[in-house]
Amino acid sequence: MGERKIFAGPRLKRTRQKLNITQAQMARDLGISPSYLNLVESNQRPLTAQVLLKLAETYDLDLRELSGDREERLASELKEVLSDPVFRTPIPSSGEILEVASSSPKVSTALLHLYKTYQREIGHNDPLNESLSERNRRLPDEKNRFPIEEVRDYFHARHNFIEELDQHAENLYDTLNQTDNLFTSLRNHLSEKHGIRISVLPIHAMPDTQRRYDHHNKRLFLSELLPLPSRIFQIGVLIAQQEQKDVMSRLTKEAGFNTEDAQQLCQIGLANYFAGALMMPYSAFIESARSLRYDISILSGRFGTSIEQVAHRLTTLQRKNNRGVPFFLLRLDNAGNISKRFSADGFHFAKFGGTCPKWRVHDAFATPGQIIVQPVQMPDGTSYLTLSRTVETVSGPHPETPRKLAISLGCEIGYADQVVYGDGLQLDTSSILTPIGVTCRMCERHNCTSRAFPPMTQPLKIDANLKKLSAFEFR
DNA sequence: GTCATGAGTTCCTTCTATCG
DNA sequence: CGATAGAAGGAACTCATGAC
Numbered sequence: 001m002g003e004r005k006i007f008a009g010p011r012l013k014r015t016r017q018k019l020n021i022t023q024a025q026m027a028r029d030l031g032i033s034p035s036y037l038n039l040v041e042s043n044q045r046p047l048t049a050q051v052l053l054k055l056a057e058t059y060d061l062d063l064r065e066l067s068g069d070r071e072e073r074l075a076s077e078l079k080e081v082l083s084d085p086v087f088r089t090p091i092p093s094s095g096e097i098l099e100v101a102s103s104s105p106k107v108s109t110a111l112l113h114l115y116k117t118y119q120r121e122i123g124h125n126d127p128l129n130e131s132l133s134e135r136n137r138r139l140p141d142e143k144n145r146f147p148i149e150e151v152r153d154y155f156h157a158r159h160n161f162i163e164e165l166d167q168h169a170e171n172l173y174d175t176l177n178q179t180d181n182l183f184t185s186l187r188n189h190l191s192e193k194h195g196i197r198i199s200v201l202p203i204h205a206m207p208d209t210q211r212r213y214d215h216h217n218k219r220l221f222l223s224e225l226l227p228l229p230s231r232i233f234q235i236g237v238l239i240a241q242q243e244q245k246d247v248m249s250r251l252t253k254e255a256g257f258n259t260e261d262a263q264q265l266c267q268i269g270l271a272n273y274f275a276g277a278l279m280m281p282y283s284a285f286i287e288s289a290r291s292l293r294y295d296i297s298i299l300s301g302r303f304g305t306s307i308e309q310v311a312h313r314l315t316t317l318q319r320k321n322n323r324g325v326p327f328f329l330l331r332l333d334n335a336g337n338i339s340k341r342f343s344a345d346g347f348h349f350a351k352f353g354g355t356c357p358k359w360r361v362h363d364a365f366a367t368p369g370q371i372i373v374q375p376v377q378m379p380d381g382t383s384y385l386t387l388s389r390t391v392e393t394v395s396g397p398h399p400e401t402p403r404k405l406a407i408s409l410g411c412e413i414g415y416a417d418q419v420v421y422g423d424g425l426q427l428d429t430s431s432i433l434t435p436i437g438v439t440c441r442m443c444e445r446h447n448c449t450s451r452a453f454p455p456m457t458q459p460l461k462i463d464a465n466l467k468k469l470s471a472f473e474f475r
Numbered sequence: 476g477t478c479a480t481g482a483g484t485t486c487c488t489t490c491t492a493t494c495g
Numbered sequence: 496c497g498a499t500a501g502a503a504g505g506a507a508c509t510c511a512t513g514a515c
Contacts, residue, residue: 023499033488038500 013041030054074108075101081115147262151269154255160344161318162273164247169277183228186235194242200224203397210394225394229306236275244274279305280313286324293420308391311409315342325415334365334404361388364406373421375413386410387421
Protein backbone atom coordinates (compact mmCIF):
# COMPACT_ATOMS: atom_id res chain seq x y z
CA MET A 1 0.00 0.00 0.00
CA GLY A 2 1.48 3.33 -1.02
CA GLU A 3 1.95 6.00 1.59
CA ARG A 4 -0.66 8.67 1.45
CA LYS A 5 -0.07 12.25 2.47
CA ILE A 6 -2.18 14.32 4.73
CA PHE A 7 -3.49 17.56 3.30
CA ALA A 8 -5.55 19.27 5.96
CA GLY A 9 -4.79 22.91 5.17
CA PRO A 10 -8.26 24.43 5.44
CA ARG A 11 -8.96 22.54 8.64
CA LEU A 12 -5.62 23.55 10.12
CA LYS A 13 -6.45 27.14 9.24
CA ARG A 14 -9.84 26.92 10.92
CA THR A 15 -8.22 25.36 13.98
CA ARG A 16 -5.72 28.23 14.11
CA GLN A 17 -8.47 30.81 13.74
CA LYS A 18 -10.38 29.11 16.51
CA LEU A 19 -7.31 29.46 18.69
CA ASN A 20 -7.24 33.14 17.68
CA ILE A 21 -3.57 33.17 16.73
CA THR A 22 -1.69 34.34 13.65
CA GLN A 23 0.30 32.23 11.22
CA ALA A 24 3.46 33.75 12.60
CA GLN A 25 2.54 32.84 16.15
CA MET A 26 1.53 29.30 15.27
CA ALA A 27 4.67 28.87 13.16
CA ARG A 28 6.79 29.96 16.15
CA ASP A 29 4.97 27.48 18.38
CA LEU A 30 5.44 24.65 15.91
CA GLY A 31 9.06 25.50 15.17
CA ILE A 32 8.53 26.08 11.46
CA SER A 33 8.59 29.20 9.32
CA PRO A 34 5.43 31.25 8.79
CA SER A 35 5.72 30.78 5.05
CA TYR A 36 5.89 27.05 5.38
CA LEU A 37 2.83 27.10 7.60
CA ASN A 38 1.15 29.16 4.95
CA LEU A 39 1.98 26.54 2.32
CA VAL A 40 0.53 23.84 4.57
CA GLU A 41 -2.64 25.87 5.13
CA SER A 42 -3.12 26.35 1.41
CA ASN A 43 -2.65 22.59 0.83
CA GLN A 44 0.53 23.16 -1.11
CA ARG A 45 2.50 21.10 1.39
CA PRO A 46 1.35 18.06 3.32
CA LEU A 47 1.14 17.95 7.09
CA THR A 48 4.17 16.01 8.23
CA ALA A 49 4.01 13.58 11.13
CA GLN A 50 6.45 15.83 13.00
CA VAL A 51 4.22 18.87 12.62
CA LEU A 52 1.16 16.82 13.57
CA LEU A 53 2.80 15.63 16.77
CA LYS A 54 3.94 19.16 17.59
CA LEU A 55 0.40 20.42 17.01
CA ALA A 56 -1.01 17.87 19.41
CA GLU A 57 1.68 18.58 21.97
CA THR A 58 1.62 22.39 21.78
CA TYR A 59 -2.11 23.01 21.70
CA ASP A 60 -3.25 19.86 23.47
CA LEU A 61 -5.30 19.16 20.36
CA ASP A 62 -7.31 16.06 19.79
CA LEU A 63 -5.98 15.32 16.32
CA ARG A 64 -9.44 14.21 15.30
CA GLU A 65 -10.30 17.91 15.27
CA LEU A 66 -8.20 18.02 12.13
CA SER A 67 -9.94 15.01 10.71
CA GLY A 68 -12.27 15.36 7.78
CA ASP A 69 -15.31 13.88 9.51
CA ARG A 70 -17.46 16.97 9.15
CA GLU A 71 -16.26 17.63 5.63
CA GLU A 72 -16.85 14.03 4.64
CA ARG A 73 -20.40 14.19 5.91
CA LEU A 74 -20.88 17.46 4.07
CA ALA A 75 -19.33 15.94 0.94
CA SER A 76 -21.59 12.94 1.26
CA GLU A 77 -24.68 15.18 1.40
CA LEU A 78 -23.35 17.31 -1.45
CA LYS A 79 -22.89 14.20 -3.55
CA GLU A 80 -26.47 13.17 -2.96
CA VAL A 81 -27.68 16.62 -3.94
CA LEU A 82 -25.43 16.96 -6.99
CA SER A 83 -26.72 13.65 -8.31
CA ASP A 84 -30.07 15.32 -8.97
CA PRO A 85 -30.60 15.54 -12.75
CA VAL A 86 -31.71 19.15 -12.27
CA PHE A 87 -28.02 20.14 -12.30
CA ARG A 88 -27.66 18.78 -15.85
CA THR A 89 -23.94 18.26 -15.41
CA PRO A 90 -21.91 15.09 -14.84
CA ILE A 91 -21.61 14.30 -11.13
CA PRO A 92 -18.28 15.65 -9.92
CA SER A 93 -15.80 13.12 -8.60
CA SER A 94 -15.75 12.30 -4.89
CA GLY A 95 -12.34 13.96 -4.59
CA GLU A 96 -13.56 17.15 -6.19
CA ILE A 97 -16.63 17.28 -3.96
CA LEU A 98 -14.55 16.63 -0.87
CA GLU A 99 -12.17 19.40 -1.85
CA VAL A 100 -15.05 21.86 -2.15
CA ALA A 101 -16.55 20.71 1.15
CA SER A 102 -13.15 21.07 2.85
CA SER A 103 -12.12 24.41 1.46
CA SER A 104 -15.54 26.07 1.38
CA PRO A 105 -17.78 24.47 3.99
CA LYS A 106 -19.99 27.54 4.27
CA VAL A 107 -20.57 27.74 0.52
CA SER A 108 -21.30 24.00 0.50
CA THR A 109 -23.79 24.36 3.34
CA ALA A 110 -25.41 27.28 1.52
CA LEU A 111 -25.75 25.13 -1.60
CA LEU A 112 -27.40 22.37 0.44
CA HIS A 113 -29.76 24.91 1.96
CA LEU A 114 -30.62 26.31 -1.46
CA TYR A 115 -31.34 22.82 -2.77
CA LYS A 116 -33.55 22.01 0.20
CA THR A 117 -35.50 25.21 -0.34
CA TYR A 118 -35.87 24.33 -4.01
CA GLN A 119 -37.11 20.87 -3.06
CA ARG A 120 -39.71 22.35 -0.76
CA GLU A 121 -40.91 24.70 -3.47
CA ILE A 122 -41.15 21.88 -6.01
CA GLY A 123 -42.96 19.65 -3.56
CA HIS A 124 -45.36 22.45 -2.70
CA ASN A 125 -46.14 23.31 -6.32
CA ASP A 126 -46.46 19.75 -7.45
CA PRO A 127 -48.52 17.81 -4.92
CA LEU A 128 -48.68 14.83 -7.27
CA ASN A 129 -44.95 14.45 -7.09
CA GLU A 130 -44.93 12.03 -4.21
CA SER A 131 -41.26 11.23 -4.26
CA LEU A 132 -40.20 14.85 -4.08
CA SER A 133 -42.74 15.60 -1.38
CA GLU A 134 -41.45 12.64 0.51
CA ARG A 135 -37.91 13.81 -0.03
CA ASN A 136 -38.95 17.27 1.09
CA ARG A 137 -40.22 15.91 4.36
CA ARG A 138 -36.90 14.23 4.85
CA LEU A 139 -34.92 17.36 4.17
CA PRO A 140 -35.84 19.82 6.90
CA ASP A 141 -33.63 22.87 7.09
CA GLU A 142 -31.24 23.54 9.92
CA LYS A 143 -33.83 25.12 12.20
CA ASN A 144 -36.55 22.60 11.41
CA ARG A 145 -34.47 19.47 11.70
CA PHE A 146 -36.17 16.53 13.28
CA PRO A 147 -35.47 16.38 17.02
CA ILE A 148 -33.93 12.94 16.60
CA GLU A 149 -31.52 14.35 14.03
CA GLU A 150 -30.51 17.15 16.37
CA VAL A 151 -29.85 14.69 19.17
CA ARG A 152 -28.03 12.31 16.87
CA ASP A 153 -25.76 15.13 15.72
CA TYR A 154 -25.16 16.09 19.35
CA PHE A 155 -23.80 12.65 20.18
CA HIS A 156 -22.02 12.41 16.85
CA ALA A 157 -20.15 15.67 17.49
CA ARG A 158 -18.96 14.25 20.82
CA HIS A 159 -17.79 11.00 19.23
CA ASN A 160 -20.55 9.33 21.23
CA PHE A 161 -18.62 9.90 24.45
CA ILE A 162 -19.88 11.96 27.41
CA GLU A 163 -16.98 12.20 29.83
CA GLU A 164 -18.88 13.68 32.76
CA LEU A 165 -21.57 11.01 32.87
CA ASP A 166 -19.05 8.27 32.26
CA GLN A 167 -16.95 9.45 35.18
CA HIS A 168 -19.96 9.71 37.50
CA ALA A 169 -21.11 6.24 36.51
CA GLU A 170 -17.68 4.83 37.20
CA ASN A 171 -17.51 6.58 40.59
CA LEU A 172 -20.92 5.27 41.55
CA TYR A 173 -19.99 1.76 40.50
CA ASP A 174 -16.90 1.93 42.73
CA THR A 175 -18.91 3.03 45.76
CA LEU A 176 -21.63 0.41 45.35
CA ASN A 177 -21.94 -2.17 48.05
CA GLN A 178 -21.08 -4.98 45.63
CA THR A 179 -22.97 -8.19 45.91
CA ASP A 180 -22.84 -11.16 43.58
CA ASN A 181 -24.87 -9.39 40.97
CA LEU A 182 -25.27 -5.83 39.89
CA PHE A 183 -29.07 -6.03 39.97
CA THR A 184 -29.10 -6.57 43.72
CA SER A 185 -26.47 -3.88 44.32
CA LEU A 186 -28.37 -1.31 42.30
CA ARG A 187 -31.71 -2.30 43.84
CA ASN A 188 -30.22 -1.81 47.30
CA HIS A 189 -28.71 1.50 46.25
CA LEU A 190 -32.05 2.77 44.93
CA SER A 191 -33.80 1.68 48.07
CA GLU A 192 -31.26 3.04 50.56
CA LYS A 193 -30.47 6.31 48.86
CA HIS A 194 -33.78 7.23 47.26
CA GLY A 195 -36.35 5.06 49.03
CA ILE A 196 -37.40 3.63 45.68
CA ARG A 197 -38.63 0.05 45.57
CA ILE A 198 -38.59 -2.23 42.56
CA SER A 199 -41.33 -4.66 41.67
CA VAL A 200 -41.26 -7.17 38.85
CA LEU A 201 -44.81 -7.54 37.60
CA PRO A 202 -46.38 -10.45 35.72
CA ILE A 203 -47.43 -9.95 32.13
CA HIS A 204 -51.16 -9.69 32.93
CA ALA A 205 -50.49 -6.84 35.36
CA MET A 206 -48.41 -4.85 32.86
CA PRO A 207 -49.35 -6.12 29.39
CA ASP A 208 -48.37 -3.09 27.32
CA THR A 209 -45.23 -1.66 28.87
CA GLN A 210 -41.94 -3.04 30.01
CA ARG A 211 -41.15 -0.34 32.52
CA ARG A 212 -43.17 2.15 34.52
CA TYR A 213 -42.10 4.46 37.29
CA ASP A 214 -44.66 5.56 39.87
CA HIS A 215 -43.21 8.84 41.01
CA HIS A 216 -45.81 9.35 43.72
CA ASN A 217 -45.30 5.99 45.43
CA LYS A 218 -41.61 5.78 44.56
CA ARG A 219 -41.90 2.42 42.85
CA LEU A 220 -40.29 1.14 39.68
CA PHE A 221 -42.31 -1.56 37.97
CA LEU A 222 -40.50 -3.85 35.56
CA SER A 223 -42.13 -6.40 33.31
CA GLU A 224 -41.32 -10.04 33.94
CA LEU A 225 -40.63 -10.25 30.22
CA LEU A 226 -37.51 -8.14 30.59
CA PRO A 227 -34.30 -10.18 30.72
CA LEU A 228 -31.90 -9.44 33.57
CA PRO A 229 -29.55 -7.10 31.62
CA SER A 230 -32.54 -5.00 30.57
CA ARG A 231 -33.81 -4.82 34.15
CA ILE A 232 -30.40 -3.61 35.33
CA PHE A 233 -30.33 -1.11 32.49
CA GLN A 234 -33.72 0.28 33.49
CA ILE A 235 -32.55 0.72 37.07
CA GLY A 236 -29.48 2.52 35.72
CA VAL A 237 -31.71 4.87 33.75
CA LEU A 238 -33.74 5.65 36.87
CA ILE A 239 -30.57 6.31 38.89
CA ALA A 240 -29.42 8.70 36.17
CA GLN A 241 -32.75 10.52 36.37
CA GLN A 242 -32.46 10.75 40.15
CA GLU A 243 -28.77 11.57 40.55
CA GLN A 244 -27.58 13.10 37.29
CA LYS A 245 -30.50 15.43 36.71
CA ASP A 246 -28.43 18.60 37.03
CA VAL A 247 -25.62 17.32 34.83
CA MET A 248 -28.00 16.12 32.14
CA SER A 249 -29.98 19.37 32.23
CA ARG A 250 -26.82 21.43 31.91
CA LEU A 251 -25.52 19.31 29.02
CA THR A 252 -28.86 19.60 27.26
CA LYS A 253 -28.97 23.33 27.83
CA GLU A 254 -25.44 23.80 26.52
CA ALA A 255 -26.38 21.87 23.39
CA GLY A 256 -28.85 24.63 22.45
CA PHE A 257 -31.50 22.44 20.87
CA ASN A 258 -34.20 24.08 18.78
CA THR A 259 -37.14 22.22 20.27
CA GLU A 260 -38.35 20.86 23.56
CA ASP A 261 -38.73 17.45 21.93
CA ALA A 262 -35.04 17.41 21.14
CA GLN A 263 -34.22 18.40 24.72
CA GLN A 264 -36.32 15.56 26.08
CA LEU A 265 -34.85 13.08 23.62
CA CYS A 266 -31.39 14.15 24.60
CA GLN A 267 -32.20 13.67 28.29
CA ILE A 268 -33.33 10.14 27.50
CA GLY A 269 -30.20 9.52 25.47
CA LEU A 270 -28.00 10.79 28.29
CA ALA A 271 -29.81 8.68 30.90
CA ASN A 272 -29.39 5.62 28.68
CA TYR A 273 -25.74 6.50 28.26
CA PHE A 274 -25.30 6.66 32.02
CA ALA A 275 -26.99 3.30 32.47
CA GLY A 276 -24.68 1.66 29.96
CA ALA A 277 -21.65 3.26 31.58
CA LEU A 278 -22.81 2.06 34.99
CA MET A 279 -23.16 -1.53 33.79
CA MET A 280 -19.81 -1.42 32.02
CA PRO A 281 -17.55 1.02 33.90
CA TYR A 282 -15.06 2.64 31.56
CA SER A 283 -11.69 1.54 32.92
CA ALA A 284 -12.65 -2.03 33.67
CA PHE A 285 -14.55 -2.40 30.44
CA ILE A 286 -11.87 -1.02 28.13
CA GLU A 287 -9.24 -3.12 29.85
CA SER A 288 -11.32 -6.25 29.28
CA ALA A 289 -12.20 -5.18 25.75
CA ARG A 290 -8.54 -4.78 24.86
CA SER A 291 -7.43 -8.01 26.47
CA LEU A 292 -10.30 -9.92 24.83
CA ARG A 293 -9.67 -8.09 21.56
CA TYR A 294 -13.22 -6.79 21.50
CA ASP A 295 -14.85 -10.22 21.55
CA ILE A 296 -18.44 -9.16 22.14
CA SER A 297 -19.64 -12.60 23.22
CA ILE A 298 -17.10 -12.92 26.05
CA LEU A 299 -17.53 -9.28 27.06
CA SER A 300 -21.25 -9.87 27.29
CA GLY A 301 -20.70 -12.83 29.60
CA ARG A 302 -18.10 -11.06 31.70
CA PHE A 303 -20.22 -7.98 32.39
CA GLY A 304 -23.56 -9.75 32.47
CA THR A 305 -24.91 -7.60 29.69
CA SER A 306 -26.61 -8.26 26.40
CA ILE A 307 -24.69 -8.39 23.13
CA GLU A 308 -26.42 -5.23 22.03
CA GLN A 309 -25.46 -3.39 25.21
CA VAL A 310 -21.83 -4.42 24.73
CA ALA A 311 -21.88 -3.35 21.10
CA HIS A 312 -23.37 -0.01 22.05
CA ARG A 313 -20.81 0.50 24.80
CA LEU A 314 -17.99 -0.21 22.34
CA THR A 315 -19.03 2.85 20.34
CA THR A 316 -18.43 5.09 23.35
CA LEU A 317 -14.84 4.29 24.31
CA GLN A 318 -13.28 7.64 23.47
CA ARG A 319 -11.88 8.90 26.77
CA LYS A 320 -8.87 11.13 26.23
CA ASN A 321 -5.58 9.24 26.68
CA ASN A 322 -7.44 5.95 26.95
CA ARG A 323 -9.29 5.45 23.71
CA GLY A 324 -10.54 2.20 22.36
CA VAL A 325 -11.08 1.19 18.77
CA PRO A 326 -13.64 3.65 17.37
CA PHE A 327 -16.61 1.53 16.41
CA PHE A 328 -19.86 2.42 14.73
CA LEU A 329 -23.10 0.56 15.32
CA LEU A 330 -26.31 0.15 13.38
CA ARG A 331 -29.40 -1.76 14.40
CA LEU A 332 -32.03 -2.66 11.89
CA ASP A 333 -35.02 -4.93 11.48
CA ASN A 334 -35.55 -7.55 8.80
CA ALA A 335 -37.32 -4.99 6.65
CA GLY A 336 -34.17 -2.89 6.58
CA ASN A 337 -35.45 -0.10 8.83
CA ILE A 338 -32.59 1.37 10.84
CA SER A 339 -33.58 1.99 14.45
CA LYS A 340 -30.21 2.80 16.00
CA ARG A 341 -26.98 4.28 14.78
CA PHE A 342 -24.00 5.42 16.76
CA SER A 343 -20.47 6.22 15.80
CA ALA A 344 -17.38 6.92 17.85
CA ASP A 345 -15.38 8.25 14.99
CA GLY A 346 -17.44 10.21 12.56
CA PHE A 347 -18.58 7.36 10.36
CA HIS A 348 -21.00 9.17 8.07
CA PHE A 349 -24.25 7.34 7.70
CA ALA A 350 -26.34 7.92 4.62
CA LYS A 351 -29.02 10.50 5.16
CA PHE A 352 -31.61 8.78 3.06
CA GLY A 353 -32.89 5.26 2.66
CA GLY A 354 -31.98 1.98 4.25
CA THR A 355 -29.06 -0.32 3.66
CA CYS A 356 -27.47 -1.87 0.64
CA PRO A 357 -28.86 -5.37 0.02
CA LYS A 358 -25.36 -6.70 -0.56
CA TRP A 359 -24.40 -5.91 2.99
CA ARG A 360 -24.45 -9.21 4.85
CA VAL A 361 -26.20 -7.82 7.90
CA HIS A 362 -29.35 -9.06 6.15
CA ASP A 363 -27.96 -12.59 6.13
CA ALA A 364 -27.81 -12.45 9.93
CA PHE A 365 -31.56 -13.04 10.10
CA ALA A 366 -31.09 -16.41 8.39
CA THR A 367 -28.47 -17.51 10.94
CA PRO A 368 -29.68 -16.15 14.30
CA GLY A 369 -26.97 -15.76 16.93
CA GLN A 370 -24.11 -16.28 14.51
CA ILE A 371 -21.60 -13.53 13.83
CA ILE A 372 -21.04 -12.71 10.19
CA VAL A 373 -17.76 -10.92 9.48
CA GLN A 374 -17.49 -8.89 6.30
CA PRO A 375 -15.12 -6.26 4.98
CA VAL A 376 -16.97 -3.45 3.24
CA GLN A 377 -16.05 -0.32 1.42
CA MET A 378 -17.68 3.08 1.19
CA PRO A 379 -18.00 4.88 -2.12
CA ASP A 380 -15.11 7.14 -1.05
CA GLY A 381 -12.81 4.14 -0.84
CA THR A 382 -12.66 3.86 2.96
CA SER A 383 -12.77 0.23 4.06
CA TYR A 384 -14.36 -1.14 7.20
CA LEU A 385 -14.53 -4.41 9.03
CA THR A 386 -18.10 -5.20 10.04
CA LEU A 387 -19.60 -7.95 12.15
CA SER A 388 -23.32 -8.58 12.09
CA ARG A 389 -25.60 -10.77 14.16
CA THR A 390 -29.14 -10.89 15.38
CA VAL A 391 -29.93 -9.63 18.87
CA GLU A 392 -32.43 -10.86 21.39
CA THR A 393 -35.64 -8.92 21.69
CA VAL A 394 -38.29 -9.06 24.37
CA SER A 395 -40.81 -11.71 23.39
CA GLY A 396 -44.45 -11.28 24.21
CA PRO A 397 -47.07 -13.94 24.99
CA HIS A 398 -47.97 -16.52 22.36
CA PRO A 399 -48.90 -16.11 19.49
CA GLU A 400 -47.17 -12.75 19.32
CA THR A 401 -43.92 -13.06 17.37
CA PRO A 402 -40.93 -11.13 18.65
CA ARG A 403 -39.53 -8.39 16.49
CA LYS A 404 -36.47 -9.51 14.56
CA LEU A 405 -33.49 -7.21 14.95
CA ALA A 406 -29.86 -7.38 13.92
CA ILE A 407 -26.91 -5.19 14.73
CA SER A 408 -23.80 -4.47 12.76
CA LEU A 409 -20.70 -3.29 14.54
CA GLY A 410 -17.84 -1.93 12.49
CA CYS A 411 -14.51 -0.19 12.57
CA GLU A 412 -12.02 1.02 9.99
CA ILE A 413 -10.09 -1.84 8.44
CA GLY A 414 -6.87 -0.38 9.86
CA TYR A 415 -7.97 -1.50 13.33
CA ALA A 416 -8.67 -5.06 12.22
CA ASP A 417 -5.51 -6.39 13.87
CA GLN A 418 -6.77 -5.21 17.27
CA VAL A 419 -10.10 -6.98 16.87
CA VAL A 420 -10.52 -10.71 17.17
CA TYR A 421 -12.85 -10.70 14.18
CA GLY A 422 -10.04 -9.50 11.93
CA ASP A 423 -7.95 -12.62 12.59
CA GLY A 424 -7.10 -14.60 9.49
CA LEU A 425 -9.29 -12.38 7.44
CA GLN A 426 -8.92 -13.50 3.86
CA LEU A 427 -10.25 -11.28 1.17
CA ASP A 428 -11.22 -13.01 -2.02
CA THR A 429 -13.37 -12.29 -5.02
CA SER A 430 -16.48 -13.40 -3.20
CA SER A 431 -16.05 -10.65 -0.61
CA ILE A 432 -18.11 -7.90 -2.09
CA LEU A 433 -17.24 -4.37 -1.18
CA THR A 434 -20.46 -2.64 -0.42
CA PRO A 435 -21.44 0.90 0.35
CA ILE A 436 -23.09 0.94 3.75
CA GLY A 437 -26.34 2.59 4.59
CA VAL A 438 -27.02 3.54 0.99
CA THR A 439 -30.13 2.37 -0.76
CA CYS A 440 -30.08 0.75 -4.17
CA ARG A 441 -31.85 3.81 -5.47
CA MET A 442 -29.07 5.99 -4.16
CA CYS A 443 -26.43 3.60 -5.51
CA GLU A 444 -27.92 4.00 -8.96
CA ARG A 445 -28.26 7.73 -8.57
CA HIS A 446 -24.63 7.98 -7.56
CA ASN A 447 -23.51 5.57 -10.20
CA CYS A 448 -21.91 3.83 -7.25
CA THR A 449 -21.10 0.33 -8.35
CA SER A 450 -20.12 -2.37 -5.91
CA ARG A 451 -16.69 -3.78 -6.49
CA ALA A 452 -14.87 -6.91 -5.47
CA PHE A 453 -11.60 -7.20 -3.61
CA PRO A 454 -8.78 -8.46 -5.81
CA PRO A 455 -7.81 -12.07 -5.04
CA MET A 456 -5.47 -12.32 -2.09
CA THR A 457 -3.54 -15.26 -0.83
CA GLN A 458 -2.02 -13.61 2.23
CA PRO A 459 -3.92 -12.59 5.35
CA LEU A 460 -4.88 -8.95 5.41
CA LYS A 461 -1.90 -6.73 6.13
CA ILE A 462 -2.54 -3.64 8.20
CA ASP A 463 -0.75 -0.50 7.19
CA ALA A 464 0.55 1.16 10.33
CA ASN A 465 0.31 4.59 8.77
CA LEU A 466 -3.26 4.01 7.67
CA LYS A 467 -4.21 2.92 11.15
CA LYS A 468 -2.85 6.05 12.73
CA LEU A 469 -3.68 8.61 10.14
CA SER A 470 -6.74 7.39 8.33
CA ALA A 471 -8.89 9.88 10.16
CA PHE A 472 -7.41 12.63 8.07
CA GLU A 473 -7.84 13.70 4.54
CA PHE A 474 -5.63 12.01 2.02
CA ARG A 475 -4.94 12.59 -1.60
C1' DG B 476 26.97 -8.06 -2.49
C1' DT B 477 28.83 -3.53 -1.75
C1' DC B 478 29.78 1.00 -2.75
C1' DA B 479 29.66 5.41 -5.36
C1' DT B 480 27.04 8.53 -7.92
C1' DG B 481 23.51 11.38 -9.59
C1' DA B 482 18.66 12.46 -10.27
C1' DG B 483 14.57 13.25 -7.99
C1' DT B 484 11.87 14.26 -3.86
C1' DT B 485 10.80 16.16 0.55
C1' DC B 486 11.00 19.44 4.08
C1' DC B 487 12.06 23.57 5.25
C1' DT B 488 14.02 28.59 5.06
C1' DT B 489 14.77 33.13 3.20
C1' DC B 490 13.37 36.91 0.75
C1' DT B 491 10.07 39.72 -1.40
C1' DA B 492 5.42 41.25 -2.78
C1' DT B 493 0.78 42.27 -1.71
C1' DC B 494 -3.11 43.50 1.03
C1' DG B 495 -5.91 45.82 4.41
C1' DC C 496 2.86 47.70 9.90
C1' DG C 497 1.43 43.08 10.59
C1' DA C 498 -0.43 39.18 8.23
C1' DT C 499 -0.36 36.46 4.42
C1' DA C 500 1.15 34.65 -0.17
C1' DG C 501 4.50 33.13 -3.42
C1' DA C 502 9.07 32.24 -5.64
C1' DA C 503 13.43 30.41 -5.20
C1' DG C 504 16.66 27.59 -3.32
C1' DG C 505 19.36 24.72 0.25
C1' DA C 506 19.94 20.50 3.03
C1' DA C 507 18.85 15.97 3.70
C1' DC C 508 17.12 11.96 2.13
C1' DT C 509 15.63 8.14 -1.25
C1' DC C 510 16.24 5.34 -5.00
C1' DA C 511 17.86 3.57 -9.34
C1' DT C 512 21.92 2.48 -11.75
C1' DG C 513 26.41 0.98 -12.73
C1' DA C 514 31.20 -0.27 -11.54
C1' DC C 515 33.92 -3.37 -8.99
